[in-house]
Amino acid sequence: MAYVWRRIRVVVDAIERLVGGLGTAVLALGALLWALIVAVACLAGVGLLAAPGALRAVRAVADRERARLSRRGTPIPAPGPVPLGLRAAVRDPFVRRDLGWVTLHAITGLLSGLVGLALPLYALQDITFPLWYRLVPPEDGAPGMGWWRIESLSEAFVVGLVGLGWLAAAVGFSPALARVQEWPGRWLLPPPPGVDLSLRVAALTATRAAALDAHAVELRRIERSLHDGTQNRLVAVNVLLGAARRAVRRNPERADEILGQAQDAAEQALGELRTVVRGILPPVLDDRGLAGALAGLAGSCAVPCRLEVDVAVRCAASVEATAYFVVAEGLTNVVRHSGASQVDVTVRREQGRLLVTVRDDGHGDADEARGSGLTGIRRRVEAYDGRMTLTSPPGGPTRMHVELPCGS
Ligand SMILES: Nc1ncnc2c1ncn2[C@@H]1O[C@H](COP(=O)(O)OP(=O)(O)OP(=O)(O)O)[C@@H](O)[C@H]1O
Ligand SMILES: [Mg+2]
Structure with missing residues (x-):
């Protein structure tokens, strides 16, 4: 039963995302058409004055998608206004990426959103058909299938079975469709590597x-x-x-x-x-090192915990302490809130960064706004110029991932 509820929440969450994505896709289509008209006009030598406005419209839609995606995963910072002057704007890498995104999202976002919405609506229409088939003249046929004459209740039930097929498709495909819809934004809207210095300064401040x-x-x-x-x-x-x-x-x-x-x-x-x-500063870190200290935490965790630590070279003491507190708070939350039967903790050192992941198979839906523990962890991590991402869709699983510069 718990599984069914979890699945329902996952599907409802996916449909909600698809509807949100459909909204930005419609806006993206509008902005794309406008940009295309302006581009054609520019070729004819008359649209130059309208070009900055079109680019600003594209940026406004892209910022909307950035805000939408940020609410549901890794935050994507907004790059600020489009540079003044057409030449500077066209050279701006954000503008180019925004244009790429608006083209992709206007097509894939619209298609996946429409399919994602159509599946549950078809399911509802066909499943309820036996209740209202008498209202439809038989020569009109089954909904969406005009060639199929429905004259009796048993035939209407067959249409209901088709509806169950639509429902199965909605349950099976909605989460994947939502991911496909978000993919262009996750790919193109974050700052390109190497050009985000001003954003970095703002973030560091x-x-x-x-x-x-x-x-x-x-x-x-x-x-x-x-x-x-x-x-x-x-x-x-x-x-x-x-x-x-x-x-x-x-x-x-x-x-x-x-x-x-x-x-x-x-x-x-x-x-x-x-x-x-x-x-x-937990003294156990000094005595037993990070691996030993984490083994202590994992051993005393009430939910079975698999621990994997692969840190050949030790990091700065304060970084190890932060990693320790991240795992301690993560495990406390898993025990208190998740209802999980298994939790995995992995700690790796890669290219001068310490990567810490706490993943549980519980019911998900963790929300930083509801307590102070996760916010405290985020602040602690960001204070070291690290990053924390929390993904916890309703229905689970919950995954907290933290990256910290090792400082040594
Ligand atoms: N692993 C998890 N699985 C499911 N829900 C979680 C998980 N971790 C946190 N939550 C939810 O997110 C909320 C916020 O967590 P947070 O750690 O910030 O606060 P808290 O644990 O309630 O209180 P404290 O400030 O003592 O840590 C929790 O109240 C809980 O509902
Ligand atoms: Mg907590």
Whole structure:
């Protein structure tokens, strides 16, 4: 039953994506036609004035698709306005990629969107046909199949069976159609490698601010744990020691009892201090290295966890600590929210980057906006100029992927 619900959510999600994609495909078709008319007019020598407007329209539609795709996976930054002047605009690599995208998406996006919408609509029409076949004159035939005369209920049921075929096709093909529809955008709309320097500067400025923010939050968290935990216990130790001092002459037995309480409170303070320290930089990383520390996390995870670590050269301590916190939060989330029966953690070092993936086979639908753990991870990772992507469609699986520059 759970599988059926999961499948229904996956299909509904895919249809929602297809409808969104169909919207941008219609806009892309409009922008493409306009750009083509302007291009032809330019060849005739009369359309030059309209060209910047057409390019701006293409950029506006492409930005819409960027925003749409960013909501459902790796964020795609918008490149900003089209450069002024036709010559600069035509040389701009973003403009060229936008034009390529608008052409592809106007065709593939429209086709896949129409097919993706038609399948469930045909299914609905044919499956419900036995309910309303009497309203259609027999010479009109079955819906969409005018040559097929339907004169009895049993024949109408055969049309209903055809509808089940459409339904199976919708269930089977919608997710793939949605992926096909998004493919041109995922391919052409991100910044081309090597020319995204200004975007990088903007992103670095933002992540630097996020890093400062993350540090402030971290300091506040440490301050709160010291204040609410350790400091309170030490105050209690102090009070108890004062009481013991006063009691020591009058009632040595009572003094001994109070000293015992003071010792307990001091031990608790120590315990809490240790937890706080562990939260700053897990000492287990120093003792056992990243692989050992992660094996400890995987071993104590309540959901069966497969761990694969392939890191021949150690990374900077702060990067290893970040990777450790990513896996710790990922596994905690899997246990708390995912309903998964298996989780895979892989950590690899590749071309100076540490790649961490936590993947579970649970019901998906993770949303950063609903808690602070995933947002905290994203901030921490971005503070190191790393990247985090979370894919968690309804129905699962959930995959958190983090890339961190190794810094060594
Ligand atoms: N692996 C997962 N599978 C399914 N849902 C998830 C998963 N991870 C997170 N979620 C969902 O995403 C939400 C946000 O997760 P996040 O870690 O940010 O917050 P949290 O775990 O609820 O609280 P905390 O701030 O203590 O981490 C969760 O409330 C949960 O509903
Ligand atoms: Mg969490």
